[in-house]
Amino acid sequence: MPDFSPVDYAVPGFVLLVLIEMIWAWKRRPDAYEAKDTLTSLAFGLGSTVSGLLFGGFFFLLFLGVWEYRLIDFGPEWWTVWWAWPLCFVLDDFKYYWVHRAGHRIRWMWAAHVNHHSSQHYNLSTALRQTWTGPFTFGFVFALPLVLLGFHPAMIAICGGFNLIYQFWIHTEAIDRMPRWFEAVMNTPSHHRVHHATNPRYLDRNYAGVFIIWDKMFGTFEPETRDEKIRYGIVKQLGSFNLLWAVFHEWIGMLSDIWKAPWRHKLSYLLREPGWTHDGSRETSDMIRARWKQSRAQENPVALKNSIAEGQEAA
Numbered sequence: 036m037p038d039f040s041p042v043d044y045a046v047p048g049f050v051l052l053v054l055i056e057m058i059w060a061w062k063r064r065p066d067a068y069e070a071k072d073t074l075t076s077l078a079f080g081l082g083s084t085v086s087g088l089l090f091g092g093f094f095f096l097l098f099l100g101v102w103e104y105r106l107i108d109f110g111p112e113w114w115t116v117w118w119a120w121p122l123c124f125v126l127d128d129f130k131y132y133w134v135h136r137a138g139h140r141i142r143w144m145w146a147a148h149v150n151h152h153s154s155q156h157y158n159l160s161t162a163l164r165q166t167w168t169g170p171f172t173f174g175f176v177f178a179l180p181l182v183l184l185g186f187h188p189a190m191i192a193i194c195g196g197f198n199l200i201y202q203f204w205i206h207t208e209a210i211d212r213m214p215r216w217f218e219a220v221m222n223t224p225s226h227h228r229v230h231h232a233t234n235p236r237y238l239d240r241n242y243a244g245v246f247i248i249w250d251k252m253f254g255t256f257e258p259e260t261r262d263e264k265i266r267y268g269i270v271k272q273l274g275s276f277n278l279l280w281a282v283f284h285e286w287i288g289m290l291s292d293i294w295k296a297p298w299r300h301k302l303s304y305l306l307r308e309p310g311w312t313h314d315g316s317r318e319t320s321d322m323i324r325a326r327w328k329q330s331r332a333q334e335n336p337v338a339l340k341n342s343i344a345e346g347q348e349a350a
Contacts, residue, residue: 041196049203053159059209060158067208071276073160078278079150080163090170098178098188107185114190123186124194124245127178131198131244134177136255139239139320144172145309146285153281155268157231162206167282201245202227222247225259232265235327238320270310270323285309 060067109116138148147166154161181191205227213223222243230241240257243250250256259265273281292304292312300313310319318326 041193042199045200045203049159049163052204056159056207056209064208067156067158068160069156072154072156073158075276075278075281076154076160076164079165079167079281082167082278082282083163083165083169086167086170094170094175095188095192097175098182098191101179101182102185102188104183105185106183109185109187113185113187119186119190120194123181123190124197126181126184126186127191127194128198128243128245129249130177130181131195132242132249132253134174135242135244137177138172138174139242140308141306142285142289142309142311143305144174146289147172147174149269149285149309150282152231152269153273155266155272157206157208157228157265157267159203159206161231162203168286198244206231218247220246220248226250226256228265229257229259231267233268233270234263234266235323236260236263237265238270238324270320 057068109119113119135148138144147168150166150168151161151164154164178191182188202222205222205224207224208228210224212218212225213221217223218225222241222245226241226243226247229237232238237257240255241247241250242255247256273284275281289304293301296304296313303311303313308319308321310317310322
């Protein structure tokens with residue numbers, strides 16, 4: 036099977052769509068783009084590409100080694116088994132949900148994934164904010180079951196590429212809502228705006244890549260509401276456009292916490308959720324959301340009840 040990277044072919048389309056959105060923003064939403072922020076996003080994308088070239092070959096060879104022990108054999112011409120492609124795509128997206136969820140719930144993995152959330156703007160250039168340090172989080176382990184099931188590493192890589200291409204277009208405010216049937220099954224700009232929000236009600240929600248059904252199945256879905264303006268970025272904003280600080284700030288913070296923590300808590304700063312501290316000096320997303328719900332219930336219990344009902348109806 037010839038080498039094929041769908042993302043490489045999609046890059047010109049990415050550039051064209053960013054330019055179209057910039058024109059839209061210039062006319063409708065001048066604050067949607069900020070020059071330094073966009074340049075930082077582009078630099079992230081370039082660095083991520085270099086990181087992929089440096090480490091991609093190693094992981095591909097590793098997966099090929101694991102593939103030798105596959106449980107199912109699709110034959111020597113595995114790429115001609117038509118039904119394996121859609122099945123691989125769905126299973127890869129299921130895998131993406133869990134690796135993405137782990138990227139928000141395990142600080143070691145968050146140290147790499149936080150890069151994607153560090154912009155306070157939400158536009159198509161934000162989609163290019165991809166990690167440089169992802170290979171150090173061992174997220175590739177989540178794909179090993181697919182390899183053992185018999186899916187060739189190249190098939191997984193191609194399906195993952197199309198998954199990434201799909202996710203590009205949902206990083207926009209230019210599209211409000213898709214048709215109701217589409218919103219019910221697929222990830223959309225509305226659903227993904229929630230994922231990039233720092234509002235307490237939205238924290239750590241909507242991890243989906245392509246199919247939003249995973250979030251609805253596993254209790255992490257939250258619909259976008261019209262009564263609350265979304266604030267983008269991370270809970271503790273960077274406050275800087277310094278590229279190296281943006282890339283490594285969470286690694287630095289995590290290692291600093293580990294260094295200063297008592298021995299019995301050091302591993303927890305590596306494996307527990309972002310914001311966790313042994314002395315309670317900071318808050319996790321669960322704590323922030325619980326505090327928000329308690330405050331909302333005290334101020335306006337009817338509004339909170341209606342908000343919960345809206346979420347259940349959307350799910």
